[in-house]
Amino acid sequence: MSFDxxxxxxxxxxxxxGLGLTLQLLFLSLAIGTALAIILLLMRISGRWFLSxxxxxxxxxxxxxxxxxxxxxxxxxxxxLELVRESxxxxxxxEPFGCAIVALSLNTGAYVSEIFRGGVLGVDRxxxxxxxxxxxxxxxxxxxxxxxxAIRLSLPAYSNDVVSLMKSTALASTITLLDMTGIAxxxxxxxxxxxxxxxxxxxxxxxxxWMIQRSFGWIEKRMSRHVRSEI
Amino acid sequence: MEVLTGxxxxxxxxSLVVVELFFVALILTVLFxxxxxxxxxxxxxxxxxxANGYTIVFRGxxxxxxxxxxxxxxxxxxxxxAQVFDPEVKFVDxxxxxxxxxxxxxxxxxxxxxxxxGAFLGVDPGQVEAARxxxxxxxxxxxxxxxxxxxxxxxxxxxxxxxxxxKDTALVAIIGLEETLFVAEQAIGYTAxxxxxxxxxxxxxxxxxxxxxxxxxLCEKYANRHLxxxx
Numbered sequence: 160m161s162f163d164x165x166x167x168x169x170x171x172x173x174x175x176x177g178l179g180l181t182l183q184l185l186f187l188s189l190a191i192g193t194a195l196a197i198i199l200l201l202m203r204i205s206g207r208w209f210l211s212x213x214x215x216x217x218x219x220x221x222x223x224x225x226x227x228x229x230x231x232x233x234x235x236x237x238x239x240l241e242l243v244r245e246s247x248x249x250x251x252x253x254e255p256f257g258c259a260i261v262a263l264s265l266n267t268g269a270y271v272s273e274i275f276r277g278g279v280l281g282v283d284r285x286x287x288x289x290x291x292x293x294x295x296x297x298x299x300x301x302x303x304x305x306x307x308x309a310i311r312l313s314l315p316a317y318s319n320d321v322v323s324l325m326k327s328t329a330l331a332s333t334i335t336l337l338d339m340t341g342i343a344x345x346x347x348x349x350x351x352x353x354x355x356x357x358x359x360x361x362x363x364x365x366x367x368x369w370m371i372q373r374s375f376g377w378i379e380k381r382m383s384r385h386v387r388s389e390i
Numbered sequence: 391m392e393v394l395t396g397x398x399x400x401x402x403x404x405s406l407v408v409v410e411l412f413f414v415a416l417i418l419t420v421l422f423x424x425x426x427x428x429x430x431x432x433x434x435x436x437x438x439x440x441a442n443g444y445t446i447v448f449r450g451x452x453x454x455x456x457x458x459x460x461x462x463x464x465x466x467x468x469x470x471x472a473q474v475f476d477p478e479v480k481f482v483d484x485x486x487x488x489x490x491x492x493x494x495x496x497x498x499x500x501x502x503x504x505x506x507x508g509a510f511l512g513v514d515p516g517q518v519e520a521a522r523x524x525x526x527x528x529x530x531x532x533x534x535x536x537x538x539x540x541x542x543x544x545x546x547x548x549x550x551x552x553x554x555x556x557k558d559t560a561l562v563a564i565i566g567l568e569e570t571l572f573v574a575e576q577a578i579g580y581t582a583x584x585x586x587x588x589x590x591x592x593x594x595x596x597x598x599x600x601x602x603x604x605x606x607x608l609c610e611k612y613a614n615r616h617l618x619x620x621x
Contacts, residue, residue: 222553223599224592225560228571232592235578236585322450329452333564340455353462361451361459368450 166355170346174360177339180256181367184328184338187260189321192267199272204279214272221269226327229266234258234334259331267324274320278313279305311382318375322368329364339363393583394590397573404570405594407487411559411569412598415491415498419555422499427506441503448500453493453558460493461486461565490562498555502548509544510536542613549606556598560591570594 202214221229237243237252251257282305290300332341343360347353394401429441448456464484472479513536521531563571574587581587 220592220596223596225557225595227560227563228588228592228595231571231574232585232588236588239583239585326452329454332454340452343455344458347458347462351462351466353459353466357455357459357463361447361455364451364455365447 163352163355166350166352167359170343170350170356171359171363173346174339174342174356174363177337177342178363180331180336180338181325181328184256184259184263184331184336185321185325188263188267188328189324191260191264192324193271195264195268196271196275199268200275200279203272203276218269218272221266222273226262226266227330227333230259230262230330230334233262255331255334255336258334259328259336263324263327263331266327267320270320270323271317274313274316275309277316278309278311281312282308311379314375314379314382318372318379321371321375325367325371326364393577393581393586397577397587400573400577401570401590401594404568404573407567407569408556408559408594408598411487411491411494411562411567412556414487415495415555415559416552418491418495419498419502419551422495423502423506426499426503427510430503430507431510445500445503448497453497454561454564456497457490457493457561457565460484461489464489486562486565486567490559490565490567494555494558494562497558498551501551501554505544505547505551506540508547509540512543513539545606545610545613549602549610552602552606553599556602557595560595 199214199218202210203218205211233252234255237258243249243252251261286304286308287300290304295303328338329340331338332344335341337345339360343356346356350356426441426444429437430445432438461484465482468482468484469479472482517535517539518531521535526534559569560571563569563575566572570591571588574584574591577587578584
C-alpha cells in the first residue's frame with residue numbers, strides 16, 4: 160500500500176468536473192426547499208387545524224426517515240405506480256437528477272420549516288403587541304415585524320442546514336448521478352485507491368463547507384449591524 | 391401487503407441489525423463525544439488542535455464519503471497486511487458492521503463533542519468549587535457533580551444526535567450490511583415492487599425515530615424531576 164501522489168493530482172480535476180452538478184443540486188433544492196419551508200411554516204402558524212395538522216405530519220415523516228430511503232422511494236419506488244407514470248411530473252421523476260432534486264427539496268423543506276418556526280417563536284411578544292397597538296393588520300405585522308426578526312434569528316441554524324444539504328447531495332451518487340462523490344466512486348472502482356481519492360474529495364467538501372459558513376457569517380454580521388452600532 | 395409474504399422475517403432480522411448497529415454506535419458516540427469535549431476543554435494546546443481538527447473534518451464532509459473511506463480504506467489496508475503473510479490472499483475486508491458503526495460513531499461523535507463541551511461549560515462553576523471545598527477528588531467531582539449537572543443540559547441536543555444516528559444506519563446498506571434497506575433491495579429483486587418495499591423500510595425507521603423521541607422525552611422529564619415542584 161502506497162500513497163500515490165500522481166493519482167491525486169490526476170483525480171482532483173476529474174472530481175471537480177462534478178462540482179457543477181453538486182452545486183446545482185445544492186442551490187436548486189435549497190431554493191425549492193426554502194419555498195416549501197415557508198409554506199409549511201405558514202400552515203403551522205395559521206392556527207387552523209386542517210392546515211397545521213398536515214404540515215406537522217409532513218414534517219414528522221420527512222424528519223423521521225433517512226434521506227437515503229426517501230431518495231430510493233422517489234427514484235426506484237414511484238415508477239411502480241401507474242398514477243405517477245401518467246402524471247405531468249413524470250418527465251421530472253423519470254430522470255435521476257429530477258428525483259434527487261425532489262427528494263432533497265422535500266427533505267430540506269421539513270427541516271428548514273422547523274428552523275423558521277423557532278425563529279418566529281423567538282420574536283419578542285412585546286414587538287408584536289406594539290405593532291398591533293399601532294394599528295398594523297395581522298398580515299402587516301407578519302411581513303414588517305415578525306419576518307425580518309425571525310429571519311435574523313434563524314440564520315445560524317439555517318446555515319447549518321445548508322451544510323447538511325450540501326453533504327446530502329453526495330447521496331445523489333447512489334442513484335447513478337455523477338456528482339463529485341459519484342465520480343470519486345467510479346475512480347475508486349477503477350484504481351482501487353480509496354485513500355487517495357476519498358481523502359482528497361473530503362478536502363474539497365471541507366472547502367465548500369468553509370465557504371458556506373463564511374458567507375453566512377458575513378450575512379449574519381451584516382444583518383445584525385444595528386446591534387453592533389449600539390455598543 | 392401480500393408482497394411482503396415470506397419477507398417479514400428478513401425485515402425483522404434487518405431491523406435487529408439496525409438496533410444492534412444503533413446501540414454499538416451510540417456507545418462509541420458517547421465515548422468519542424466525551425473524549426472530544428475533554429480535549430477541547432483541556433488546557434493542552436495539542437489536544438485542542440486534534441479535537442478541533444476532528445470536529446471540523448467529520449462535521450464538514452458527507453457521511454457517505456466517510457463510510458466509503460472507512461470500508462474500502464480498511465479493506466485495502468487489511469489486504470496489504472494479509473499479503474505480507476500470505477501472498478496468495480486476494481481480498482480481505484473489514485466487517486461492514488464494524489466499519490459502519492465506527493464511521494457513524496465518529497461522525498455523530500463530532501457533533502456530540504460540541505454538545506458535551508457546551509453542556510460542561512454550562513455547569514455552574516460554584517457547584518464544582520463547592521465539591522472541591524468538600525474535599526471531593528477530581529474523579530469524584532466529575533462523576534458526582536459535573537456529569538449529573540451536564541447531562542440535563544446535553545439531553546435535548548443529544549436526542550437530536552440519536553435521531554441522526556438511527557437515520558445514518560441506513561447508509562450502511564451501501565457497503566453491504568444486511569439491514570432493512572438491504573433486505574428491501576433483495577426483496578425487490580424477486581417481487582419488483584420497489585415502492586411498497588421501500589415504504590416498509592421508511593415505516594420501520596419512522597417507528598424507530600418515534601421510539602427515540604419518546605424515550606428522550608421521558609429522560610428529560612426524569613432529568614428535570616427536581617424542577618417539577620417549582621412549577
